[in-house]
Amino acid sequence: MSKTTNSVAGGLETVTKLVAIACVALLAACATPDKPTRATVYDFGPGVAFGAPTASTTQPALVLGDIDATGALDSNSINYRLGYADENQLRPYSQARWSAPPPQLIRQRLREQLGRERAILDLNESAALARAAGVQPRVLRVDLEEFSHFFESAAQSYGLIRLRITLMENTAGGERLVGQRTVVARVPAATPDASGGVKAMTAATDAASLDIAKWLAQQR
16 A cells, blocks of 8 residues: 555544544533523512501501412512513513512511501411400401513613502401502612612512501501
8 A cells, every 4th residue: 555545544534533522522512501590589678677566656456368469470580561562461581580479578578567557467366366365357458460570661661569459357247348449559660670670669569568558547
């Protein structure tokens, strides 16, 4: 065999080895998935450390049950709407989520606000009070109907919350409707992103909680 033939054969062998190495490397890369990006987790912050109700401001105890919500509003998704494109589509931020479903976060915030002027009881605490002292506090039921970062335009947005609240009273003849209303609050967002939306939605929740507290104080 001539030197030229040996040279060609050696070159082909080298190319074959290089191709094989490249294929192995490519397969290894494909077999190893990229490290997933972890979503940023948000909550409503630490809140305000309110003191216990005082004798001069304390109102009758109130039972606050779980807040009812359905669908996407009862998940950990942080949702937004593009009002200028399709306001009927509720979209989740892909790299951000709540630490707990909004009904839980909102209930905790509402409990903090209402607890400034009255004792807030869970359903089981109310049952125990009724058995021990024969006292049946009024019950506040809350339905979460909307909770989103709403974009009026690409540059202007706000945190939006809508709650339907129902105040019931237990009587000897059964439950009696004391009052019902819808509470809507919206607060402008400082930035058009998940972080700005979270801050605005938190502030909207606080505004709605204060509105509810004022409404309850007027019910007789």
